[in-house]
Amino acid sequence: NKLKNNPGRSVRAPKTKQKLPENIDADMMMQLLDIKEKGFIPDRDRAIFELMYSSGLRLSELVNLNTTDIDLSDATVIVTGKGNKQRIIPVGRYAIRAISLWLESRNKILHSESKALFITKKGKRISNRSIQSRLDYWGRKQNIPTKIYPHMLRHSFASHLLESSQDLRGVQELLGHSNISTTQIYTHLDFQHLAQIYDDAHPRAKIKRKE
Numbered sequence: 001n002k003l004k005n006n007p008g009r010s011v012r013a014p015k016t017k018q019k020l021p022e023n024i025d026a027d028m029m030m031q032l033l034d035i036k037e038k039g040f041i042p043d044r045d046r047a048i049f050e051l052m053y054s055s056g057l058r059l060s061e062l063v064n065l066n067t068t069d070i071d072l073s074d075a076t077v078i079v080t081g082k083g084n085k086q087r088i089i090p091v092g093r094y095a096i097r098a099i100s101l102w103l104e105s106r107n108k109i110l111h112s113e114s115k116a117l118f119i120t121k122k123g124k125r126i127s128n129r130s131i132q133s134r135l136d137y138w139g140r141k142q143n144i145p146t147k148i149y150p151h152m153l154r155h156s157f158a159s160h161l162l163e164s165s166q167d168l169r170g171v172q173e174l175l176g177h178s179n180i181s182t183t184q185i186y187t188h189l190d191f192q193h194l195a196q197i198y199d200d201a202h203p204r205a206k207i208k209r210k211e
């Protein structure tokens with residue numbers, strides 16, 4: 001006999017908790033970027049980290065950049081994102097300075113005819129894995145207490161910018177998100193920050209601790 005009413009119809013699957021993007025705070029980011037060493041490798045690494053944080057690039061977007069994609073005088077970079085969609089993104093002054101210094105070091109590699117913006121000492125385009133390895137190295141050297149992944153620089157760019165500007169649509173354009181719902185996840189990070197400020201500062205929110 002078939003049941004007239006399906007008892008499972010009213011049962012709904014539990015909502016999975018959305019994982020928030022990992023980011024690092026502004027002070028820790030400044031600590032990471034404060035690379036004092038000079039030379040081919042430090043100049044390159046500094047420029048990579050500055051550009052990723054300055055412009056919110058995906059790792060694949062950064063690796064695929066060519067020297068012709070960066071305009072130092074106009075302080076912009078042409079990025080080819082998902083679906084081969086191009087977007088023009090502003091580049092901050094610290095990143096411009098770091099890239100200028102890197103290009104001087106890069107041009108000393110006379111055997112390199114690569115059009116890639118970021119290269120190895122052998123003149124080859126740098127790989128995703130190499131950038132992760134360099135982040136690991138500098139994270140330890142700069143005494144960053146947490147392991148840093150390339151996507152965290154992009155997430156930090158988005159959350160710090162949204163926190164300051166409150167312009168969700170603008171952040172969406174800069175990140176290259178086709179759907180604003182993808183960008184909205186950063187509003188949860190912003191709310192967490194605001195909630196922490198509220199808990200710390202509001203007299204009716206403070207938890208009375210036992211002595």
